[in-house]
Amino acid sequence: MATLLIIIFIITLFYAAISVRMFTLINLLIVQGLLLFGVAFIELQELNVVNLIIILVETLVFKAILVPYFLKRTIRQNNIKREVEPFISGVNSLLIVSVLIVLSFILTFSLQQDFYNVIYFTVAFSAILTGLFLMVSRKKILTHVIGYVILENGIVLLAFSVGNNMPMIVNAGILLDILVSVLLFGFFMSRIRYISKEFEISSLSKLKD
Amino acid sequence: MVLAYFITVIVLALVLALSKNRLVQVLVMTVFALGQTAFTAYAFVFRNVGFTDYFAADSLSLIFLLLLTVVTVTTIIQSFVYLHKRNDTLAHRSYYLASLVIFVASMTGVFLSDHIGVMWVFAEATTLSIALLIYHERTPEAIEATWKYIFISTLGLSFSFIGILLLDLSMGGSAAEVFTFSGLQQALAAAPDKMMLQLAFILIIVGFSVKMGIFPLHTVCIDAHSVAPSPVSAMVSTSLMNVGFVAVFRFYMLLSGSSLVTWMNHVLMIIGFLTVLVAAIYLVKVKNFKRLIAYSSIENMGIVAIAIAAGGIAWTAAILHLVIHTFVKSGIFYQMAQLIRVYKTKKVYLMGRYMHINPLGGIVMILAFIILSGIPPSGLFFTEFMIFSSLFSGGYAFVAVPVMLLLCFIIFTLAKYFFKTLYGPLEPATLEQAEKISKWESIPQFFLLLITLVISLYPPASLMGLISDTLAIIPK
Numbered sequence: 001m002a003t004l005l006i007i008i009f010i011i012t013l014f015y016a017a018i019s020v021r022m023f024t025l026i027n028l029l030i031v032q033g034l035l036l037f038g039v040a041f042i043e044l045q046e047l048n049v050v051n052l053i054i055i056l057v058e059t060l061v062f063k064a065i066l067v068p069y070f071l072k073r074t075i076r077q078n079n080i081k082r083e084v085e086p087f088i089s090g091v092n093s094l095l096i097v098s099v100l101i102v103l104s105f106i107l108t109f110s111l112q113q114d115f116y117n118v119i120y121f122t123v124a125f126s127a128i129l130t131g132l133f134l135m136v137s138r139k140k141i142l143t144h145v146i147g148y149v150i151l152e153n154g155i156v157l158l159a160f161s162v163g164n165n166m167p168m169i170v171n172a173g174i175l176l177d178i179l180v181s182v183l184l185f186g187f188f189m190s191r192i193r194y195i196s197k198e199f200e201i202s203s204l205s206k207l208k209d
Numbered sequence: 210m211v212l213a214y215f216i217t218v219i220v221l222a223l224v225l226a227l228s229k230n231r232l233v234q235v236l237v238m239t240v241f242a243l244g245q246t247a248f249t250a251y252a253f254v255f256r257n258v259g260f261t262d263y264f265a266a267d268s269l270s271l272i273f274l275l276l277l278t279v280v281t282v283t284t285i286i287q288s289f290v291y292l293h294k295r296n297d298t299l300a301h302r303s304y305y306l307a308s309l310v311i312f313v314a315s316m317t318g319v320f321l322s323d324h325i326g327v328m329w330v331f332a333e334a335t336t337l338s339i340a341l342l343i344y345h346e347r348t349p350e351a352i353e354a355t356w357k358y359i360f361i362s363t364l365g366l367s368f369s370f371i372g373i374l375l376l377d378l379s380m381g382g383s384a385a386e387v388f389t390f391s392g393l394q395q396a397l398a399a400a401p402d403k404m405m406l407q408l409a410f411i412l413i414i415v416g417f418s419v420k421m422g423i424f425p426l427h428t429v430c431i432d433a434h435s436v437a438p439s440p441v442s443a444m445v446s447t448s449l450m451n452v453g454f455v456a457v458f459r460f461y462m463l464l465s466g467s468s469l470v471t472w473m474n475h476v477l478m479i480i481g482f483l484t485v486l487v488a489a490i491y492l493v494k495v496k497n498f499k500r501l502i503a504y505s506s507i508e509n510m511g512i513v514a515i516a517i518a519a520g521g522i523a524w525t526a527a528i529l530h531l532v533i534h535t536f537v538k539s540g541i542f543y544q545m546a547q548l549i550r551v552y553k554t555k556k557v558y559l560m561g562r563y564m565h566i567n568p569l570g571g572i573v574m575i576l577a578f579i580i581l582s583g584i585p586p587s588g589l590f591f592t593e594f595m596i597f598s599s600l601f602s603g604g605y606a607f608v609a610v611p612v613m614l615l616l617c618f619i620i621f622t623l624a625k626y627f628f629k630t631l632y633g634p635l636e637p638a639t640l641e642q643a644e645k646i647s648k649w650e651s652i653p654q655f656f657l658l659l660i661t662l663v664i665s666l667y668p669p670a671s672l673m674g675l676i677s678d679t680l681a682i683i684p685k
Contacts, residue, residue, distance in 0.1 A: 111405055128371065141356075148364060155367055158374050166326045166388075169263065173330030174370070180337050181363045188344070188359070191352045204353045207432045 002042045006123050009035045009157070010101065013130045016150065017093040022075055022082050025146050026068045032153050033064030036160075043160055051168045058175040059156070067149060067182050074186040075142065078193055085139045093137060100129040120161030127154025139202070141192065145185045152178050211264045211321065214248050218314040225307040229299045234306055238289070241310055242282050245317070249278040252321065265323035267391075268678035272528065273455055274320045276535045277448045279660070281313050283653040287440040287543045290650055294550060304341050305438075311338040312444070319452045325373050325388045328456060329366065332420060335452060336362040342441045343433050354432040361429040362419045369416025369456075375409035390459055397467050406469055413460050414476065421453025422510045424483040434503035435555070439546035442499060443539035446506045451531060454513060461517055465683050477518035478608060484511030489615040492622045498548065498557045501626055502541055505581065508619055509534050512596060515612065519599040524683070526595035528676050529668065533588040533661055537580045540657040544573050547650065548630070551643050557626050561635030567646045571631050573654045578627045580661055582620040588665030 012028050012035070019025050037060045044052055075082070086093060104125035108118055131151030135144045156174075159166065192204070221237050221244075228234075252266040252274055260266070266274070288309065292302045315338055318331035336359060344355040377388070380397070397406070415425050422430040430450075434442045464473060488508035495501045509530065516527035547570050552560050564571035583589040593616075600609035664672070 111408070144360065148360070148367075151364075151367060155370055155374070158371065162374055162377050167263070167324070170324075170326030170330055173327075173333070177330070177333045177337070177363075181359065184337060184340055184359055185356075188340075188352060188356050191344075192356065194349065194352070204356060206350055207353055207357075207435065 002039050003119060005035050005038045006119060010123050010126060013097060013126060014094060016130065016134065017097040018090040020084050022084060022142065026071050029146065029149055030064050030068045036063055036153060036156055039160055054168060055171050062175050062179045066179060070182055070186050074189055078190055080142060084143055086137055087139060088137045096133060097130050100133060101126040104129060117161045120157060124154045124158035124161060127157060141189060145182065210251060211260045215314060217244060218310055222307040222310045225303050225310065229303045231299065234302060238285050238306060242285050245278050245281055245313065249274050263324040263327040264321045266321055268675040269455060270320040272675050273451045274317060276451060276532060277316055280444060280448055280535060280539050283539065283657060284440045284444055286653055287546065291438055291440050291546055305345055308338050308341040312342065316448050316452050320455060323389045329370055329373060332452060332456060333366050335449060343437045345438050351436045354436040358429045358433045361426055365416040365419040365426050368412045372409040372412030372416065375405055379405040379409065390463060393463050397463055403468065406464065406467065407472065410464060410473060414457060417453045417456045420449055421457055422450050422507050423514050424480045424487065427484065427507050431500055431503045435497055435500040439542050443542035446503065446542060447535040447539045450506060450510055451535065454531060458517060462683055474518040477514050481511045481514030481518065482608060482612060484514060485612055485615050489618050492619060496557055497555045499545055499555055501557065502545065505623060506538055516596045519596060519603055519605065521599050523596045523599035524680050525676050526592040530589060530592040533664060536657045536661045537577055540573065540654040541577045543654050544570055547646050552639065557630065560630040561633035562640060564631045566643045569648055569651045570646060573651055574627060574631060576658050582623060586665060588661065
């Protein structure tokens with residue numbers, strides 16, 4: 001069951017590579033949040049109850065509801081154009097993401113452990129690399145934030161694959177951190193309006209020597 | 210007690226953010242300064258005793274907590290001067306002070322945490338709490354620097370977290386509940402999977418290089434320095450870099466028992482060398498005085514990274530170097546605030562005759578330059594001497610010689626701009642408009658310089674004791 005969810009997760013990565021609309025990307029984040037909730041629900045049942053409940057509630061509320069909501073609100077408030085505007089076309093992005101997933105496979109197998117969740121590990125690394133790829137290949141600042149959230153989803157998956165035995169304070173801290181940073185990103189994004197109307201990364205190049 | 214400290218801090222920050230009243234601001238900041246001092250004293254008395262599950266004060270955390278507290282007190286004083294002179298609205302002042310309080314508390318959290326995950330959470334908290342401080346002047350540059358700083362920092366620290374997870378995984382994925390620094394050293398020494406540990410170490414170093422200001426991700430640190438209010442730059446350049454150092458050094462100590470030591474030394478040596486090289490190259494082009502000083506900080510952190518790699522006596526030197534650097538660099542940044550007020554610009558080629566305009570501030574600049582460039586009474590001379598002699602005796606002469614040449618070049622560049630500002634020509638119009646600076650504003654700088662001098666000439670036995678306690682854990 002969890003494997004199925006993870007395979008859907010990797011499909012969302014492919015979809016993220018070819019989607020041209022901002023809202024599609026954000027809806028993918030909602031799907032990923034729900035998938036992570038499902039994975040946590042199935043996999044982490046050995047954890048103590050309080051810790052488990054905190055992880056579940058936070059994953060659901062933050063990742064599937066609040067973060068996408070803030071991102072959508074930022075788009076509406078700032079009248080950001082709805083297209084993604086990639087440097088690299090959709091087909092090429094798809095190819096690159098596929099290569100990244102193969103690379104994650106190779107990395108996982110070269111880190112050979114007597115450890116059971118090879119598939120978790122691969123998908124987590126793929127998500128991390130895809131997030132990074134989305135950051136460097138898209139012009140919009142908001143796409144960078146979406147790439148960051150995908151990367152964080154990958155990290156959460158990696159943490160689940162280790163069995164998530166971090167203490168409660170760390171889990172709560174990490175999820176809260178993602179929420180606060182997305183909030184801050186939204187706040188400063190609305191400030192970037194004063195520098196440039198384009199919300200493109202090239203408008204942030206004043207500070208240099 | 211730790212819990213009480215953090216609850217108090219949150220309450221104080223809330224009071225500051227909500228009240229927007231001048232008297233309340235002064236009162237709350239006084240309470241915070243006293244509380245921070247009292248808490249440091251408490252940590253000092255109950256050292257080497259675990260406070261709660263995730264916090265403990267060992268010698269390393271005590272050294273840097275002490276530095277943080279001293280710099281916090283002077284920064285609070287200088288912040289009030291800064292806010293008063295800028296005539297900020299009360300709301301802006303409240304946000305500034307509230308962020309400052311949370312920022313200091315999260316750094317305290319990093320120093321005192323005895324659990325890797327908890328330390329990571331607090332390191333991330335420093336990133337989030339500093340955002341409003343960098344943004345304070347609300348210029349386009351400030352927006353850009355803040356955006357870059359938060360984005361690259363959170364990204365970098367995400368990498369560190371992957372590193373921490375891999376560390377967990379390399380021990381079979383069961384150790385996270387006992388992820389304390391003291392408990393892990395033996396476990397890691399026996400860890401079989403070398404490649405996993407190497408990957409973990411690289412990711413952790415790259416992540417914390419944002420905080421420490423060393424090679425791969427140092428650029429955002431420079432941007433943050435150059436636009437942040439000067440009292441905040443003083444903290445970024447000293448305490449926040451110490452946060453990065455403590456994190457990197459703790460991981461180094463964790464892995465120092467394993468078979469990775471030589472490899473780790475090489476990694477740190479390369480990173481340190483590249484950091485010094487980058488600082489030297491960029492200093493040629495820099496025209497912004499604050500960026501100039503920021504590159505000098507970067508260079509010092511590069512030397513510290515090399516010192517960690519050199520080992521032996523250089524470890525003592527590295528910590529002592531950081532102690533002295535913290536005091537002198539925060540002094541310089543407080544002075545920067547006055548410079549910017551006098552000339553109303555950060556561009557170094559528009560500055561001159563500072564000795565004539567503000568003699569007392571000029572003396573601070575000269576003394577700080579002497580200490581920073583490592584001219585003998587300065588403690589940095591001794592520490593750099595120890596680091597280089599350790600490099601030579603360790604067979605790393607091929608690193609030491611280029612670094613020394615680069616250092617000469619860096620000192621030359623710094624001297625050029627420092628003395629141009631002090632004695633160089635200035636347009637008469639600017640000279641007439643120059644703001645008179647009150648003598649009292651230089652008192653904190655002299656206080657810090659005095660501490661530096663004392664530590665340089667007579668290193669206190671208690672400090673040296675703390676340093677040797679810290680290093681006693683590392684297997685030789």
